[in-house]
Amino acid sequence: MKRNSLVLLGLIPALMLVSPTKVVKADSITNTPYNINFQMGANASEMRFNWFSLYNNGSELEIAKANDVQNGQFPSNSIITGSATAVTATASVEDKPGNPNQPAVDAATGKNEYANRAAATGLAPSTKYIYRVGDGTNWSPNYSFTTGNPTAGFSFGVFGDPQIGAFDSNKHSSLPHASLADDQSGWANTLKEVTSNHVDFLFSLGDQVNNYDDLSKQQSEYKAFFNPDSNQNYFQDYPLVAFEGNHDHQMGTYYSFHYNHPNLSTLGQSSNSNVDNNDGDYWFTYGNVLFMVLNANDPLDTAAHDQFMQQAISANPNVKWKVAAWHQSAYSEANHSDASSADDPIMTIRKTWPKLMDKYGIDVVLQGHDHEYTRTFQMYNGVPVNTAKTNSVTNPKGTVYFTLDSGSGSKYYDFKSTSDHTFSSVFWQQYVPTYSYVTMNDSKFTINTVRTDTGASIDNYSITKTSANSAQGTTSTASNSTSTNSAAQVQNPKTGDNNSSNLALASIGGFSGIIAITAIGAIIYKRRK
Template sequence: MKKMVGNKILKKVTAAILATTFIASSGYSIYAASLRESWNNAASTTTTGTTLQDGSVVYSNVYADPTAWASWKTDWDKIRKNYEQVALTPGKDASELNFGWYSYTEETPAVRLTDSQGNVTGQTFYGVQDKNSLSSVTENAVTTNLYPNKVKITGITKATTYYYQYFLDGGWSETFTYKSQNTDAFSVLYVGDPQIGASVGQAATETNAFTNTTEYYARNDAYNWNQTLNNAIKANPKLSFILSAGDQINQTSVDSAVKILEQQVEYSGFLYPSALRSIPIATVIGNHDSGSVNYKNHFNNPNSFTEEVGASTAGNDYFFSYGDALFVCINTNNYNCQTHKDLIDKAISAYPNAKWKVLMFHQDIYGSGADHSDSDGMILRTQLTPIIDKAGFDVVLQGHDHTYSRSYQISSDSNTYTAFGKTVDTKSSAFLTQNAACYNILTNIASTNKVINPKGTVYFEANSSTGSKFYQLITTQQNYIAARSQSWKPTYSVIDINDVSLTVRTYDAATNKELVADGGIQTAYTIVKSVEKTNLESKISEATNLLSDTSKYTQDSLANLQKVIAAAKVIFDNAESNSVAVASAYTSIDDAIKALINSDAQAVNTSYVQPAAATQQAGPVTGDNPMTLYICLVMAVLSSSLLITMYVADRKKRKAISNDECI
């Protein structure tokens, strides 16, 4: 283990120094191993991209805003210590809502419904404080207990505004808002690896009290996380919930008080965005989340699979339904796939009529990143593929590889394969033969981003939503990959679900513009199920109503919608129109509605807003320091040859892949 940690540090140091060398120089050609990682440096004042040797572009800071960054730094001392922030998670269905939070006090947890002024108007819901899952934090030789509180509230009705307070340390919190959304047609946000603190080891451009400490990087990544969520929600104000595919935080270990403190601070940063008081978040356990109770204490997941065999310290598989969709979240740090199958069977038997089935887990079994898609990310492939195929999942959402990719529709080859352990040599011929053979790539979908009643499952890999760490794409694109991209910028996806279609659109998080994958392939992908002419008629009617909003939308975007409606009417009026034509017309209207541009659309305001109750404190001395950068560059040039030699030697030694090694 110590050796693995040493390897990891070596790799990070190598990457950081060589990356610095590259950004500073344009003529040197050693880059293949060194540029696996990059980050979004919130301290940087420039968004100008730097083109690397492989043609990719590293953006220094997509959220460059010195004023907002300065405010964030000033407030950080308050943000980092706020261990008691509540997280909303989806309930077992849309009629319920779950809450989880830490308190300093041993007490009966409760959530009560109020009006906007905090006057009690509704029921008070009581929950459970699990003292067996107690956590703590130690700083300046003072240890404070953190009591985990869980409450669920019931009776939620759709499209309703609720106000609530949660009980905290003998009193009630301030009043927060939760707006339930429609369940027949709804949108969810899908994000990958926020991993607060994962930029640790990158080349800092500031000098201050935190520089080169883990907390310096947690502060950086939490700032970006807040920016990404604010942008995504501003562009998509009616999100039903958020899906996070694991690695919410970076500090894996809790074997010392220092590391426990680091992890708690990272969770404080992760939970900081005010959106998380108002929008539930469904997460899965990433390898970085798996080793401590903090995950299960913060996230009150519904239908927790306590029967799970081999569960992680962090918690269990779980599932929930929303509208016509079933969401199953499994912990792939647990390599016992039979137990995951048991949970999936249980979920499906609970919701046998779910029209859409979505599975989420962390380790990408069909991804395209350089760091995991040919190593630990694929170890589970032979075992999970037939389970996923048989269960009929439409979509699988993955994380772990910090790149964007979408697979073709994939099915199982129906054969049985040997299960592999975490330490299998993924480069061995025996392993590669089995994994190469376990899936079928379904045909006739290579050139389209819309599929109708497809067989098999599509697998998505989400890039980093914070920019805390990016990986390169793997050199050779796998045959199962339909689209992939490393934009070196934070991204998020929005999944729109209704009774006819499910669409996943992926966006640049800073601009809210749709991401275009390598080769100009659009990232929007739509699965259509059972669309009838009556559905098309309703869609035409819905779209026609929007045409009257001439003041709300730009003329060009309305003209486009009008054109699409006219074409759809031709399809609708033609008795000979087949299901493909009807489906195409239906989704084209959906696309045109999604593409409507508000007339008063302003540039996205990414400014950080100070917390209302923030106590202004003297911040550390900060600021870009050219001398530091110069020293780094000189050190990089002097050190790069030695480190490259060490790095290459180290890579040759790394034949066994273990989960502990995952970064």
């Protein structure tokens, strides 16, 4: 995850954007769709499709119930017209902030890439659909998916950083990871294991790809991410929830063209050279669960994320569960876990974002970035509610935070013994790919984290809720039912957080933001207009 900025300073990323390695004659270039995937919609009756092409000859999604597709022929009313946008990218946006945003030229053909989007609404629950995408003449193969019925409960597979293209740069993997092909193979195996279970959707916690100084390499990495096995259609047959990690972010606008997020907000959006990256926060509901995805590449503008969460919750007042997800982990036990990582916003997020989780009664936070597994205790006000280790809680106070390990095996980090670990209930690192299998219904959340080499469970945790508002009002665990044990009264030695925190959400004279009380006075992280 961590960048090597000394190496990047010697690169000339802008040239990589416009200099294809091999140019193919124009008359031999087809407009076959690629990087096809579809996202969860705003609710269970919508799916949002995204694909790339090399020409802007029109964008069409053809979709119908499987029973209405006869001999591969779709009914006449099955066409949904989409849109196409010329793709742009910027290399190494954090290390080279002046780099211009430029056309994303396909390295193999010399053609500019186009991102195509279309949405299908009014989908029926528990129904199989067949679809294809294209321009009306050039079509993808036919793919299929089956909608869920979340009112009866649902499940999904979630994994930390696939980071295709890193191929174990820290040299820890128990499996061979010396090439892009190795990462692709490991990723394909994890997806095979995940989808051997029933899953309503797949959830990737950022850093889908690795390279951020060479567009051609990232193009290859995205193709390996979306299609790791030529014989299987994982992201063409299952909805994907994904968001931006710091490696995705380093190519500027390029990340956003690969996905079709629902309810995408300008709040939490980052920008480069006065160009918005279209990577803001977004939300969706599935059954009685509100999922809020926050862009941790915009860590300082806490007030913007605050406003986004307020809006999302106001739009969905009757959900019983609230799940937040972002990339850079607030609570991790590995390499990014303290302030010595000057190029990561971990400590800023740890000191500010959990206050939003407390404020809005978030049940679960899913995070990546550190390529190891950490489960916290139930956390409230920056400290554990209870340090008694347990695998199940009922009507708990506070929020549980998960940092997931590598989903592909491409890269790992070690336990960092010098950091604060008072928040941690479980840590695991055996340098093998893992995923977590989550099941949710009206009354219970369960997450089982599994190693892909043996199928053995690493950790299992469940939350039972007896009412919609019980989670933040009382505390009841397998071994303790009070929120005032000694752990909650002790100041966190790393962050300084306790009941008189050094940071607070504030509103002063109509200004909304974050105030940090420091030795040099009050610092306000304000919301950008």
